Amino acid sequence: MQQKIPVAILGATGLVGQRLVQMLDGHPWFDVRVLAASDNSAGKKYGDAAKWHLGSDMPAFAREMVVQPCEPMDGVPLVFSALPSDVAGEIEVNFRKAGAIVSSNASSHRMDADVPLVISEVNPDHLELVRVQQANYHGAIVTNGNCSTIHLALALKPLADAFGLSRVIVTTMQALSGAGYPGVPSLDILDNVVPFIGGEEPKLEKEPRKILGKLEGGRVTDADFKISASCNRVATRDGHLEAVSVELKTKASLDDLRHALAQFRGQPQELRLPTAPEHPIVVRDEQDRPQPRLDRDVEKGMATVVGRLRACSVLDYKFTLLGHNTIRGAAGSTLLNAELLAAKGFVP
Numbered sequence: 001m002q003q004k005i006p007v008a009i010l011g012a013t014g015l016v017g018q019r020l021v022q023m024l025d026g027h028p029w030f031d032v033r034v035l036a037a038s039d040n041s042a043g044k045k046y047g048d049a050a051k052w053h054l055g056s057d058m059p060a061f062a063r064e065m066v067v068q069p070c071e072p073m074d075g076v077p078l079v080f081s082a083l084p085s086d087v088a089g090e091i092e093v094n095f096r097k098a099g100a101i102v103s104s105n106a107s108s109h110r111m112d113a114d115v116p117l118v119i120s121e122v123n124p125d126h127l128e129l130v131r132v133q134q135a136n137y138h139g140a141i142v143t144n145g146n147c148s149t150i151h152l153a154l155a156l157k158p159l160a161d162a163f164g165l166s167r168v169i170v171t172t173m174q175a176l177s178g179a180g181y182p183g184v185p186s187l188d189i190l191d192n193v194v195p196f197i198g199g200e201e202p203k204l205e206k207e208p209r210k211i212l213g214k215l216e217g218g219r220v221t222d223a224d225f226k227i228s229a230s231c232n233r234v235a236t237r238d239g240h241l242e243a244v245s246v247e248l249k250t251k252a253s254l255d256d257l258r259h260a261l262a263q264f265r266g267q268p269q270e271l272r273l274p275t276a277p278e279h280p281i282v283v284r285d286e287q288d289r290p291q292p293r294l295d296r297d298v299e300k301g302m303a304t305v306v307g308r309l310r311a312c313s314v315l316d317y318k319f320t321l322l323g324h325n326t327i328r329g330a331a332g333s334t335l336l337n338a339e340l341l342a343a344k345g346f347v348p
Contacts (some may be wrong), residue, residue: 008078014181021058022056027274036067045163046067077101078101080104081102082105089106099348110145116209119145121267124318126211145207145208146207162252169245172200173243175236178197204227205229227248236293238324240323240325242321242323244317245317267340277302282299285307303323305319
């Protein structure tokens, strides 16, 4: 980028918004001009409005910025949405009508027929739906998947390409930060596992099929494999762990699967996008890895770590995967999608 693109962050005071503020500090392509949040925060300095929850200090550039309301603004062609899904829908539509490109982490529009649900390494061709939206609304919304979906679909993509998929069974053990702040009450989660996360299982059963689907005639046809998901909240701070079993359409060896996973690369790696991990999938061979505490920060939290690859007595193969839920599973994917949009000329 010869000149930085002005950007705004909606929902900047929340946990995902804070991750975006952190990751955009000193970004080589994007210049944060606006931090926006709810009416309770608007008008305050960001340093006063945001209770900072991340390990590093609040970036200096953001501390004195005055938080703005979540309303369309001039001179900002690219908007990051970290809004809660219960309010994101209408606000994102308003920005789209005003001509902005919205890179969203919210679930409000993920399943809209003309809105691409994108993981940058997996289905960058779906960004062509931006053109469809621009023809109708002037601007466009681009979404990334649910925090568990992103890491599951990243691991499934090379297997689907090389061998085809028939059935997938996944059981998640999801970190507390996935519930936002203040999240799950301590007396509910200490010494406990909660075997239900509202709305999570339908997302995990639907979203990967759209992501791995085929774009034809201006709409996406879902991939034809089936997914059964069980989602659990566990007492880890960051890092979603997923136990996955897969049935393949073409039989393959363990070495074939390992090679497909370890060698996987996509357009972000080819284009050397600033936030792209060198290895989007990292394969571990130890019997007891991946583990959230040890592996969630691999590739600065932007990789999916796969281990325990072995035969399955019911389907074909099974493995355990891990991904950082607020970095690659949320803010990092929103940012990487925006970088891909900019690199491919979608941002005016």
